[in-house]
Amino acid sequence: MAPRNWFWIILLGAIWGCSFIFNAILIREIGPLWVTSLRVAIGALGCWSVMIVLRKPLPADPVLWFKLCALGVLAYAVPFALFPLAQANLASGVAAIVNALTPIMTVIVSHFWPGGERANRAKGAGIVLGFAGATILASPALSSGGQSELWAVGACLLATLCYAVSLNITRSFRSVEPTALAAIALTGATIVSTPLALVVEGIPVMARTETWLAVLAIGLLSTAFTFQVMYRVLPRVGATNFATTTFIAPISAIVLGVMLLGETVPPIQLLGMLVVFVGLLLIDGRLLAMRRKLAA
Template identity: 60%
Template sequence: MSTRDWALIIFVGSIWGCSFLFNAVLIRELGPVTVAAGRVTIAAVASWAVFFVLRKPLLRSPKLYFQLGLLGVFSYAIPFTLFPLSQSYIPSGLTAIINALTPIMTVIVSHFWLGGEKARYNKAMGVVAGFAGAALLASPALAAGSGNGQLWAIGACLIATVLYAITLNVARSFRDVEPTTIATVALTGAALASVPVALVAEGLPHIEHAETWAAWIALGVFSTALTFQIMYRVLPRIGATNFASNTFVTPVVAILLGMGLLGETILPVHVAGMAVIFLGLLLIDGRILNFWGRRVPA
């Protein structure tokens, strides 16, 4: 890959790492459903601005609008609710580490998906390593008992990664749709679905602090609209495996921000779990086996 592509991967990973800090700031005043609803709504408005500036054509099929909108509900609205909900019980850095399991979940779903990519031995080894890392992450909560909500929060994060994995496979059916259109319509569908739910479940938001507004806008514009615009443009050029390298950056940034700005504590066992998950990602990628002389089939 070019230096420019690596810079974009690091940039996207860093911004997604910041999103966990933004969530932590937002849940001080807002409920998790409201956080997610505001995030996708702000991102949808920003994406429509890009859509019209770039003069992209509108879709002609009502069915396609509905399908992309439904994709947005499951790939944006629900996961974006689960992560801030989990951060009420576990540190933002730990949430980001669990999010790094997304490529591993994608391997599992793709293997059983109709027409999906079958897992080779290196990917199977990566899945095993990934779940071993997840077990390490959950071990402190298991030792302390589940009454503190940590196990529930870890489970919610895992559900979000499964949803990401499923929607990545569903998104393949929209390969003929222009990338900007996919992101814009999907985010709009997520907003239309999540805003009424947020109003019913949590009421109108009451914000007293300026940093809450700043975090909400940054989360919607930068961590969502901007990053997805970049992602859909970079993916066709470098491929999903190379782009997934951003998962090495995201939890590191989230941990450093959580410890430095929020005073969060990450236990050594959490760091060990992250290391094992990263090993799983390297095994899935295949490069670590190639480095040791065991060639992984393309």
């Protein structure tokens, strides 16, 4: 990939790592469904503001609008609720580590997706290592009978599957202007998540200043800004390469979780993270490329 694409991937990964910290702050006062609803609603407002300022064109096909709204539910409404729900029982850094399985899920989905990228032996080995790492991450819960933590890891894994499927679907919308794609998809997620949050969790009450700051940051920075970049970079680098943003997210999430929230990550889960990263390197091809250079 070109250096400028790497710059955006690293920046996006770092910002999305911060979103796990914002989630941890938000669930202290509001439920996970409201975390999702407020995030996508503020993100949609930010994207529509960009649309107005830049005077970007909107698609005229109502069927396309419906498809983009449905994409928003799968790509945003569902996983954005699963992660804060899981973080009631998981540290931010651990949730971000599980999120690092997104490229592995993407390889699996892409292999079976019509016209998708086929997995080779190296990617197959990376998939095996990735799920081995996920098992190590869940091992504290398995050994202590912590069903809530084990369920939380499963919820994060389901979120990564949503991301993997949506990344492959997004490739079919290359002709849609990126700002319009993000605005419409986030609007669809808002339309579905807000009534559900009202019914299940009632009217949210946010009394703390840090809650308001976190909800604005996760909506404007982690959603509106990053999605403007994402839909421009994704067609250039492909779904699998783009999913490597999850290399960066756990690092920023762990560092900020320890510094700001006083969280701890057990050594066994750090080992799980290392195994996941080795699997990612195999999938990305960099580990084998380094080996060939050393051999040469």
